[in-house]
Amino acid sequence: MDLRQLRYFAYVAEHGSITKASEYLNVAQPAVSRTIRGLEEELGVDLLERNGRGVTLTEAGEELIRASDAVFDSLRLAKSQVMSRAGQIEGRVALGLPPSFGVLIAPNLMRYCSSAYPDIDLELKESYSGFVQDWLSTGNVDLAILNAKTINPSHIRAKPFATDEMFLIGSAAVWPKHLATNGAVSAAEAAKINLILPTAKHGLRSTVEDAFLAAGARVTSAIEVDSVLMIKELVHSGFGLTILPKPLFRRELEAGQLIAAPIKNPAMRRKLVIATSFDRPLSKAAQAVEAAVVHVAHEILQQEPAKWGFELEIPD
Template identity: 35%
Template sequence: MIDLKQLKAFSTLAEFGSFSRSAGVLGVAQPVLSRQIKALEQELGVELFYRNGRGTVLTEAGKVLNQYAKNLVETVDRAASEVMALKSSPRGTIVIGLPPSVGIVLTVPLVQHFREAFPLISLRVIEGFSGHVLEWLLTGKIDVAVLYNAPRTGSLRAEPLLTDELFLLGPAEGGIVPDAESVTARLLSEIPLILPARPHGLRMLVDSMLGEAGIVPRVEIEVEAMPSTLGLVENGVGYTILSYSTAHARVQAGRMRAWRIVEPGITRQLILATSSQRPTTPAMRSLVAMVRQEVRSLTEQGLWLPKGR
């Protein structure tokens, strides 16, 4: 069977017409080059070169092979160069899925900085509840997932990004919550709450953690959409329980307030995951590294937790 080394040796000798010069170009000893050409001629059953005092000349069979060999060698070399270039300049299309509560703070800086660092990669962002994001990852709809409390399974490569603490969020003025930095979880059974309905992951988490403390949250309105929930809270309709990051801009602008919940606190793990059933591409590795970097930066800026807490 013809191999690439034989074709490269043949193509080089056809170009330069000299064993000594061709061996120098290929970086091999002249006897090695001679053996490669001889092996190729034996494989094909024909002579490819006439040898004379001035060097070599292609036979008719050699001329036919040379029409194909040069293109094949150039194609393989070009493919190898492009593959190796991916190490420093990855390219392709990559899809990331994340919950709206994460996207509200992460999507803009992630997309901006990722495009600057990796202009050859086309990035697509999809938002959905953590359960949907997990399903998309396992079915191959997305390549990288950021989600809460991912299950332990051999189908995932998962790593913790941070422990996300949930806060009580309420209107900036006219509320009924004490003027303090924190409130006890017991208060959540006394104030009107706006939360998603079960089996939403946030509602299941709040009910579970409060239930272990013997507390039943006073949920008066059930809303699945986070922007609508925040709008209702800002207008004084009720309170909600979410990550501080979801309301950071409103809190900083004096439109809402945030209280730490204690006795007990409510936390969840933010996870970065890829599927173990699919190969990890350079584009995926680039995106995963960028997500880690952005989450760390946002945390240092006080967007995930209030500074000083």
């Protein structure tokens, strides 16, 4: 038994005539008759009583028409539900963020998404770009903001998002006396300092080393740490200086506990991209979160233009 058989049977029952049903269906009468006969043979019962004036339902036919009405009602309901849900944006979305951008956008992004998309369950996951790209490749996040230097183009689809500037950051107690505290520091000078840096796996470290190389220098001495929280604690405790984006030290800088100096000759800037996996198309909810990230980033930078060293490369 299939839906076509039930449909033909329902129209025969409704019109009380195979001839009238075939005209309504725009199907040849013999084809409708054969379909009804086939249905009766399959079920082993007569569904219609045929007479010169048309057809009437048998007891078995009455039972089948009630069941077929329920089937068609369920189909109409399913169609309505699917069509209504097509306009809804809901579901779980995991967004991977580098710490420097996460601390800048997370509160505003959560507020925006909870208001604009209350049916999206947004999960924020934070780590260095190297780790976040691994999450994206394995499906632990749906989309991510990544350092362009970490991208594997064979697995990751990337679109330009922003650039951010790296600063030499440390406490006044260990700030080198020959360096100004209110001006830029050259890359060559920064390379001579005892630095606290991420390990070579991460894009932040390669951004630093590439700038040093362009200045004819290299990292002289470094404490390598794969934790932003530990780097912050070590810097705050006077173990050395670091080179990282300013938003990571937002509260300490605003409180005057640390100093941040831009780096020149060359400036240290990294490119950030919005990254997705070639293997998994974005859901509507993930597409909405991507648009929300761009929108909220624009709002933040309109309120505090250039304060944190970010420049967006994507329109709102």
